[in-house]
Amino acid sequence: MFTRVQGWLDERFHWADIIGPLKKKTVPIHRLSYWYFLGGITLFLFLIQVCTGILILLYYRPSANEAFESVQYIMTRVQFGWLIRSIHSWAANLMIFTAFSHMFSVVFLRAYRKPRELTWLSGMFLLFLAMGFGFSGYLLPWNTLAFFATKVGTEITGQVPVIGHPLMVLLRGGEDVTGATLTRFFGLHVAVLPGLTTVLILVHLALVQYFGISVPPGVEARWKASPGDARQMKFFPSFFLRELMAWYIALGVLGALAALLPWELGTKADPFAPAPAGIRPEWYFMFMFQTLKKIPAKVWFVDGEIVGIVVFGVAGLLWLLLPFFDQLARGRGRRFVMGAGVFALCYMISMTIYGYMAK
Amino acid sequence: MDTWRNSCCAVALLLLMFFCDGLACAQQQNTCLDCHSALDPPLQVTAETFAQDIHSQKGLTCASCHGGDPTKADPEAMSKSAGFRGKIERSQIPALCGSCHSDAAFMRKYNPSLRTDQLGQYKTSVHGRLFAKGDRNVAVCIDCHGVHDLRPASDTRSKVHPLNVAQTCSRCHADTAHMKGYAIPTDQFEKYNTSVHREAMVARGDLSAPTCTTCHGNHGAAPPGVDSVQNVCSTCHVFQNQMYEKSSHMSAFQAAGLPGCVVCHSNHGVSDPTDARLGTGPQAVCMQCHTPGDSCDQARAEMLANLKSLEDAIRDSDKLLSVAETSGMEVSQARLDEDQARDALTKARVTIHSFSKELVNRDIQDGLNLAGKTLQAGKNALAERDYRRRGLGLAVIFILLTVVGLFLYIRQSEREAPKV
Amino acid sequence: MRRRIVELLLGGGLFASIVTFLYPVLRYLIPPPVPDLGGDEVVAARVADLKPNGSKIVRFGTRPALLLMTADGEYRALSAVCTHLSCTVQYRRDLHQIWCACHNGMYDLSGRNISGPPPRPLEDFQVHVRGNEIVISRKRQA
Numbered sequence: 001m002f003t004r005v006q007g008w009l010d011e012r013f014h015w016a017d018i019i020g021p022l023k024k025k026t027v028p029i030h031r032l033s034y035w036y037f038l039g040g041i042t043l044f045l046f047l048i049q050v051c052t053g054i055l056i057l058l059y060y061r062p063s064a065n066e067a068f069e070s071v072q073y074i075m076t077r078v079q080f081g082w083l084i085r086s087i088h089s090w091a092a093n094l095m096i097f098t099a100f101s102h103m104f105s106v107v108f109l110r111a112y113r114k115p116r117e118l119t120w121l122s123g124m125f126l127l128f129l130a131m132g133f134g135f136s137g138y139l140l141p142w143n144t145l146a147f148f149a150t151k152v153g154t155e156i157t158g159q160v161p162v163i164g165h166p167l168m169v170l171l172r173g174g175e176d177v178t179g180a181t182l183t184r185f186f187g188l189h190v191a192v193l194p195g196l197t198t199v200l201i202l203v204h205l206a207l208v209q210y211f212g213i214s215v216p217p218g219v220e221a222r223w224k225a226s227p228g229d230a231r232q233m234k235f236f237p238s239f240f241l242r243e244l245m246a247w248y249i250a251l252g253v254l255g256a257l258a259a260l261l262p263w264e265l266g267t268k269a270d271p272f273a274p275a276p277a278g279i280r281p282e283w284y285f286m287f288m289f290q291t292l293k294k295i296p297a298k299v300w301f302v303d304g305e306i307v308g309i310v311v312f313g314v315a316g317l318l319w320l321l322l323p324f325f326d327q328l329a330r331g332r333g334r335r336f337v338m339g340a341g342v343f344a345l346c347y348m349i350s351m352t353i354y355g356y357m358a359k
Numbered sequence: 360m361d362t363w364r365n366s367c368c369a370v371a372l373l374l375l376m377f378f379c380d381g382l383a384c385a386q387q388q389n390t391c392l393d394c395h396s397a398l399d400p401p402l403q404v405t406a407e408t409f410a411q412d413i414h415s416q417k418g419l420t421c422a423s424c425h426g427g428d429p430t431k432a433d434p435e436a437m438s439k440s441a442g443f444r445g446k447i448e449r450s451q452i453p454a455l456c457g458s459c460h461s462d463a464a465f466m467r468k469y470n471p472s473l474r475t476d477q478l479g480q481y482k483t484s485v486h487g488r489l490f491a492k493g494d495r496n497v498a499v500c501i502d503c504h505g506v507h508d509l510r511p512a513s514d515t516r517s518k519v520h521p522l523n524v525a526q527t528c529s530r531c532h533a534d535t536a537h538m539k540g541y542a543i544p545t546d547q548f549e550k551y552n553t554s555v556h557r558e559a560m561v562a563r564g565d566l567s568a569p570t571c572t573t574c575h576g577n578h579g580a581a582p583p584g585v586d587s588v589q590n591v592c593s594t595c596h597v598f599q600n601q602m603y604e605k606s607s608h609m610s611a612f613q614a615a616g617l618p619g620c621v622v623c624h625s626n627h628g629v630s631d632p633t634d635a636r637l638g639t640g641p642q643a644v645c646m647q648c649h650t651p652g653d654s655c656d657q658a659r660a661e662m663l664a665n666l667k668s669l670e671d672a673i674r675d676s677d678k679l680l681s682v683a684e685t686s687g688m689e690v691s692q693a694r695l696d697e698d699q700a701r702d703a704l705t706k707a708r709v710t711i712h713s714f715s716k717e718l719v720n721r722d723i724q725d726g727l728n729l730a731g732k733t734l735q736a737g738k739n740a741l742a743e744r745d746y747r748r749r750g751l752g753l754a755v756i757f758i759l760l761t762v763v764g765l766f767l768y769i770r771q772s773e774r775e776a777p778k779v
Numbered sequence: 780m781r782r783r784i785v786e787l788l789l790g791g792g793l794f795a796s797i798v799t800f801l802y803p804v805l806r807y808l809i810p811p812p813v814p815d816l817g818g819d820e821v822v823a824a825r826v827a828d829l830k831p832n833g834s835k836i837v838r839f840g841t842r843p844a845l846l847l848m849t850a851d852g853e854y855r856a857l858s859a860v861c862t863h864l865s866c867t868v869q870y871r872r873d874l875h876q877i878w879c880a881c882h883n884g885m886y887d888l889s890g891r892n893i894s895g896p897p898p899r900p901l902e903d904f905q906v907h908v909r910g911n912e913i914v915i916s917r918k919r920q921a
Binding site: 072075076082083237238241242244245248249251252255256259260261262264265 | 687688689691692747748750751754755758759761762765766768769772773
């Protein structure tokens with residue numbers, strides 16, 4: 001039956017030519033191969049988000065008056081609404097975690113090297129899009145924490161030199177965070193960002209497919225010396241089945257989290273109430289937030305916040321250009337990138353922990 | 360020549376008046392303050408203090424009450440010919456203040472909505488009546504309102520702002536030396552500070568909570584008579600009064616000349632009425648009159664038992680709902696019902712004042728029904744939580760089965776066809 | 780034989796797990812009996828239920844609301860939560876005013892606090908009649 005369908009497709013679309021390369025796709029096997037799973041898991045979590053997101057869309061109402069109540073409705077009245085919504089919230093956080101992990105594994109396994117610079121760039125933009133998803137999605141339940149976190153977050157955006165204020169107004173749909181902001185974030189979250197992300201994912205996957213899976217330099221050298229040691233696994237069916245296992249386990253973890261630690265509702269946002277104590281952003285923004293908090297109010301004559309924003313902007317730009325640094329002065333470039341990677345990872349982890357410990 | 364000099368002086372004086380500092384200068388020259396700001400108390404009145412005074416802000420000067428001429432220096436300033444009265448005699452104060460404040464036509468020029476019956480009321484008060492008999496120890500206007508830094512009652516710094524009234528009254532009424540010779544206690548302020556009314560005002564900022572003047576009156580201050588206590592308390596506590604009027608206690612207390620609400624709740628130290636008052640312990644009020652074992656004692660015991668059963672039911676369902684909440688279940692509707700059950704308990708406690716166990720029982724039953732509903736909601740929430748966990752368990756088992764199956768399949772197929 | 784067991788395990792596991800995923804999703808798609816939580820709008824009563832100078836306490840979102848019909852036949856809807864200490868207020872037909880039993884607070888029919896302890900007026904809502912239903916809704920927020 002299967003072969004008959006394939007035959008039908010082949011007569012029309014040269015199906016055999018299309019799946020030919022896929023059948024030949026291989027994955028290098030070595031001590032560090034397990035890191036290869038991270039990208040796939042991130043993709044899997046994104047697919048989960050799309051599915052649960054569409055389901056939530058059936059009941060959610062994006063207006064300041066009704067948003068909170070509609071989420072409450074999903075959590076309490078809709079059958080298994082609690083499950084769908086909690087999975088969506090947990091998967092969002094897990095996805096960003098795996099995306100960051102995937103990125104760092106690429107840095108430390110040096111998979112960004114020539115010729116894979118564009119893969120790196122597309123991946124970085126995907127990470128920015130993921131964080132945009134997180135930021136826009138966080139506001140949608142319209143609870144107190146989300147409202148004020150958005151207020152602070154967009155306020156900081158407004159501090160960017162030159163373009164900050166117009167950008168903030170564009171994001172907020174006005175000068176303040178209101179129902180207009182909610183509608184705008186909703187549009188971003190369900191239409192604009194998904195569209196961009198889908199395109200970029202296809203580009204990213206196509207690039208990965210085109211260049212094949214990268215091998216870490218140490219392993220590469222060893223295999224060059226003795227080609228007999230090189231081991232590759234067929235993608236179909238071997239690696240694919242293993243990846244399926246990983247995805248299944250991830251699904252189990254998600255279900256457990258949703259059932260044992262359901263995502264809370266909070267209290268409905270009241271724009272006129274004063275901000276409660278302890279407003280913080282989601283954990284993936286915490287390191288930036290904590291940094292901004294710790295910078296003194298004025299550095300020479302410049303506003304501390306602006307210094308922080310500019311520093312992060314420059315750091316982000318340098319990070320984007322990492323593959324190109326690698327090319328410079330052979331050994332030095334590589335050491336610089338490794339050092340930057342270690343520094344970035346340690347900085348992010350420690351500032352995040354600091355942000356949560358400090359009161 | 361003279362005209363020239365006079366006009367120069369006039370111009371100089373005008374310029375002086377325009378350019379010199381201080382409110383007194385802005386209005387008119389005030390030589391009184393010039394000297395008296397430099398003196399020691401009790402003669403000291405500084406320009407800053409007097410600037411805060413409401414009379415000063417309305418344009419009155421020292422001379423308005425004390426006479427004299429504020430534009431001249433001594434000795435013309437304080438001369439009899441200028442009408443100087445010096446320090447106003449204590450016996451003259453009510454009449455002096457009343458000379459303006461009881462004149463409706465005059466007061467209308469400044470604040471048409473201010474009352475003008477203060478002096479009349481004062482004359483009916485205990486202070487006023489004793490004052491008329493020659494007692495100069497009692498309070499007169501300035502003792503409560505202050506004199507040179509008098510502020511309107513709405514100003515939080517005023518001695519007669521609701522938050523400060525008790526403190527002001529206590530200056531005399533808690534001073535045992537001052538109150539010697541009057542046959543009244545001096546512990547009212549101390550007791551009031553322990554009361555729920557004081558707590559409402561200070562801790563919750565509820566300015567509508569009663570202070571001394573709420574029950575005693577301000578200008579016409581006098582304790583409410585034994586038969587007026589009920590009326591005074593029922594200004595706010597309407598429902599309790601309605602219940603009390605239906606009860607046997609009202610006629611019994613009236614016949615015995617007992618002061619209604621005060622018998623059980625006291626007057627100044629009105630404390631939080633806990634259920635222990637219905638008991639037999641040290642806080643019990645019923646058993647101060649009633650004989651143990653009689654029908655009233657039995658009714659009391661029954662009402663107390665009912666209250667306790669409702670309180671326990673609410674507490675049990677509250678515990679269950681909290682467990683459900685921490686497990687992640689959404690129970691806001693049940694919490695709403697729990698609020699209503701608590702309202703029913705409060706209502707039952709109000710109905711106690713009817714001293715009828717049937718009436719109390721009706722409210723208790725309503726509350727118990729609600730508490731039963733919320734308990735059931737809590738149980739349902741926990742059952743739902745268990746259902747979810749069972750579902751999760753099932754899903755995890757199937758997932759593990761699949762994963763194991765995948766693992767075995769991979770191993771098996773790769774034994775036959777190597778992966779590399 | 781071994782192969783059959785493994786294939787059965789895999790196939791069975793896949794099938795069972797997919798069912799445990801699809802079952803909640805399919806039930807999720809079925810709309811619940813109550814289409815609304817009523818946070819923004821609620822059907823308070825039928826036109827026939829309210830007479831002039833009559834009132835009804837209804838649940839609006841998570842708090843009670845007071846729906847009343849004045850003697851002139853006009854509908855008013857206000858929050859029934861007293862602004863003093865949050866007791867539930869009631870309409871007094873004899874006084875034509877809204878009264879709080881806890882400490883004798885009084886509000887007029889527009890919700891303004893006119894006597895007693897309440898420090899602020901009652902929040903007012905919009906009322907319209909749709910067919911034979913009286914609907915209370917929150918005033919439009921930005």
